[in-house]
Amino acid sequence: xxxxxxxxxxxxxxxxxxxxxxxxxxxxxxxxxxxxxxxxxxxxxxxxxxxxxxxxxxxxxxxxxxxxxxxxxxxxxxxxxxxxxxxxxxxxxxxxxxxxxxxxxxxxxxxxxxxxxxxxxxxxxxxxxxxxxxxxxxxxxxxxxxxxxxxxxxxxxxxxxxxxxxxxxxxxxxxxxxxxxxxxxxxxxxxxxxxxxxxxxxxxxxxxxxxxxxxxxxxxxxxxx
Amino acid sequence: xxxxxxxxxxxxxxxxxxxxxxxxxxxxxxxxxxxxxxxxxxxxxxxxxxxxxxxxxxxxxxxxxxxxxxxxxxxxxxxxxxxxxxxxxxxxxxxxxxxxxxxxxxxxxxxxxxxxxxxxxxxxxxxxxxxxxxxxxxxxxxxxxxxxxxxxxxxxxxxxxxxxxxxxxxxxxxxxxxxxxxxxxxxxxxxxxxxxxxxxxxxxxxxxxxxxxxxxxxxxxxx
Numbered sequence: 001x002x003x004x005x006x007x008x009x010x011x012x013x014x015x016x017x018x019x020x021x022x023x024x025x026x027x028x029x030x031x032x033x034x035x036x037x038x039x040x041x042x043x044x045x046x047x048x049x050x051x052x053x054x055x056x057x058x059x060x061x062x063x064x065x066x067x068x069x070x071x072x073x074x075x076x077x078x079x080x081x082x083x084x085x086x087x088x089x090x091x092x093x094x095x096x097x098x099x100x101x102x103x104x105x106x107x108x109x110x111x112x113x114x115x116x117x118x119x120x121x122x123x124x125x126x127x128x129x130x131x132x133x134x135x136x137x138x139x140x141x142x143x144x145x146x147x148x149x150x151x152x153x154x155x156x157x158x159x160x161x162x163x164x165x166x167x168x169x170x171x172x173x174x175x176x177x178x179x180x181x182x183x184x185x186x187x188x189x190x191x192x193x194x195x196x197x198x199x200x201x202x203x204x205x206x207x208x209x210x211x212x213x214x215x216x217x218x219x220x221x222x223x224x225x
Numbered sequence: 226x227x228x229x230x231x232x233x234x235x236x237x238x239x240x241x242x243x244x245x246x247x248x249x250x251x252x253x254x255x256x257x258x259x260x261x262x263x264x265x266x267x268x269x270x271x272x273x274x275x276x277x278x279x280x281x282x283x284x285x286x287x288x289x290x291x292x293x294x295x296x297x298x299x300x301x302x303x304x305x306x307x308x309x310x311x312x313x314x315x316x317x318x319x320x321x322x323x324x325x326x327x328x329x330x331x332x333x334x335x336x337x338x339x340x341x342x343x344x345x346x347x348x349x350x351x352x353x354x355x356x357x358x359x360x361x362x363x364x365x366x367x368x369x370x371x372x373x374x375x376x377x378x379x380x381x382x383x384x385x386x387x388x389x390x391x392x393x394x395x396x397x398x399x400x401x402x403x404x405x406x407x408x409x410x411x412x413x414x415x416x417x418x419x420x421x422x423x424x425x426x427x428x429x430x431x432x433x434x435x436x437x438x439x440x441x442x443x444x445x446x447x448x
Binding site for chain 1: 289290337341344348351352356357358359360362363366367369371377
């Protein structure tokens, strides 16, 4: 029942997105613009500072993630479909997991474009340690999206939701961003500093457990009027 | 609480008058000398933050799951106190750092996490004020996430190499010459700040309750 509900919510989000590609295309374009803006800010005489690529990658993901979260739930609000979803006789945490999986799919697609792009523009050797990078990116994105989905869902009712989402989300997810940036920066060193990267991966896994548990626990009372 | 409120105010005021004297009489720390004296208030402030965070986390969870308005008021009041005491802790820490480390601020884990805590609770206050209907629940969720960061902030100096002293420095304090007196002053200052926290919390909860009563009366008068 739980898994089936979550997959149904995910399938619904996929079906809507595949009709228009609205959220995916805007998120991708925004992430690419972010990378471009950071390159203007950091590059001097054709060269970016050594660690810049890691920071640029994660900030682009975080900013694009906020946009994707806002747009996804704006669509639910516009059609008043979130209310309908919550009225369904289904476990509330399953609805949360379904929405989270949808956001994760969006963000992973964005990363699939952004990571090669940052590697290309900033001569970052991301792919020398692909497995470590994969672990960092997936764990970091899960932690960020877990809190983001919860906050975006409960902000649907608030009037100033566009302003409040970043205000609430960034302070809480700072540990995830820090761990992601530091871990990626450790991978970019030559030779790659694998023990440090593993430490940050463990840290991310730890934060993921805390964030996902808290979100699952709080989703039900938060979404009850 | 209302009966012992005024006597407690007097006691706390007396303790705050005596605290500088006790700090002045405590022996000098061997390397930092006079500069180290700010520690007594710095540590005490963070004890108050810990108390406020605990109260905020528990009352936010109670409000979220039981919907009790009293828990909501306590949560709101303690969240504001977390913001205030954290600000005081950051400022006193920054002043100390300027003299002890030569810099106002360093982006090391303990300071970064403390800064993050301040951001979370400013977020809490902003949400409560501008969130519109249902903002109390949103704020309660922020309170729970904020309280969940507390163990990380506490342990951060043990997990990473930082210039901030480790948590073990408190346990080894009594082994040093003059340490027992310093320890007693630390305890005295911490208790002073904790009572101050309890007093302000009680006053703030009462204010919030009166405000709620007033709103209800206005609504009743309009009907």
